[in-house]
Amino acid sequence: MAKPKKTARSKWKMIKNPIPWPGGANVAVNYTFDMDADSILHIAHPDDAATRVSTMSYLRYGPEVAVPRICDMFEAYGVPVTFFVPGWCVEEHPKAVERMLKGGHEVAHHGYMHELANLSTRDREYYWTQRTFEVIERFTGQKPRGIRQPWAAYSKHSSEILTELGIQYDSSLLADDVPYIIRARSGRELVELPINWPMDDWPHYVHNADLDYLMPIKSPREATEVYMSEFDVMWKAKGYWEACWHPFVSGRPARMEYIAQMIEEMQKIGKVWFCTMEDCAKHVRKLVDQGKYKPRVDKLPYKEARISQLAEDAIPLRG
Numbered sequence: 128m129a130k131p132k133k134t135a136r137s138k139w140k141m142i143k144n145p146i147p148w149p150g151g152a153n154v155a156v157n158y159t160f161d162m163d164a165d166s167i168l169h170i171a172h173p174d175d176a177a178t179r180v181s182t183m184s185y186l187r188y189g190p191e192v193a194v195p196r197i198c199d200m201f202e203a204y205g206v207p208v209t210f211f212v213p214g215w216c217v218e219e220h221p222k223a224v225e226r227m228l229k230g231g232h233e234v235a236h237h238g239y240m241h242e243l244a245n246l247s248t249r250d251r252e253y254y255w256t257q258r259t260f261e262v263i264e265r266f267t268g269q270k271p272r273g274i275r276q277p278w279a280a281y282s283k284h285s286s287e288i289l290t291e292l293g294i295q296y297d298s299s300l301l302a303d304d305v306p307y308i309i310r311a312r313s314g315r316e317l318v319e320l321p322i323n324w325p326m327d328d329w330p331h332y333v334h335n336a337d338l339d340y341l342m343p344i345k346s347p348r349e350a351t352e353v354y355m356s357e358f359d360v361m362w363k364a365k366g367y368w369e370a371c372w373h374p375f376v377s378g379r380p381a382r383m384e385y386i387a388q389m390i391e392e393m394q395k396i397g398k399v400w401f402c403t404m405e406d407c408a409k410h411v412r413k414l415v416d417q418g419k420y421k422p423r424v425d426k427l428p429y430k431e432a433r434i435s436q437l438a439e440d441a442i443p444l445r446g
């Protein structure tokens with residue numbers, strides 16, 4: 128009998144360096160929610176946030192109504208969640224944080240006031256990062272193990288500051304499809320659990336003038352189609368699936384109903400490792416340390432300043 132011909136499909140791989148997940152799972156799934164609450168309004172409009180009551184109510188829906196619902200639902204399915212919470216929001220909305228802890232979910236670092244780290248000096252970034260460390264430790268009894276920089280505004284100093292403070296993973300960058308390693312100039316490392324814009328709920332659902340973000344609102348069916356097409360491919364490719372959502376956005380009834388259906392679908396398909404970001408990062412770190420997995424390593428920062436070709440004034444900057 129003639130040898131079957133190799134198909135085009137069998138000659139290439141979507142993900143070349145799949146990570147061996149626990150229990151032989153095809154995909155690791157991280158559900159994450161950034162509980163920004165009203166911090167983003169105060170920082171955008173420090174002088175008159177107090178008079179923007181409607182938007183403040185829109186945002187405070189997160190800790191007040193959505194977080195308990197999210198916890199109830201994910202716990203019912205036995206799926207853990209990682210919540211990224213700014214230090215100020217921990218102090219302002221302690222009940223929401225207590226609810227997260229009660230359910231055994233992870234509480235991670237998300238700046239102090241949702242500030243842009245890449246607009247700070249190194250000293251200021253260090254100060255606010257450390258201050259949030261103390262707040263989270265005081266409220267949760269544990270130092271944060273991971274961070275997502277607010278607005279994903281990872282700075283050129285972040286790698287050094289975060290590794291100096293003992294952070295084990297970051298989830299702000301987008302340089303790969305599966306977790307990889309960030310190496311700072313000092314040689315210290317972080318595990319990067321990459322984000323991916325189609326998996327963020329803002330572009331699908333957020334429409335608010337005070338936040339200067341006006342997207343045409345999608346139905347949960349359309350957004351779920353985007354999320355699940357990512358899942359289907361990642362499951363087949365033995366990849367990684369990470370949802371970056373927000374309680375005030377995705378914690379509303381119709382969207383939560385579709386999230387519940389999504390979890391049911393994933394559980395039906397099987398071979399899925401539902402984990403916190405902390406557990407995912409620990410798993411990757413362990414494989415790397417034991418020499419069982421060779422990750423891609425990104426050395427940061429990519430650049431220190433303006434690139435030399437542009438300093439020569441040889442290339443017109445515009446036009």
Ligand SMILES: [Zn+2]
Nearest residue numbers: 161163277278
């Ligand atoms: Zn945020």
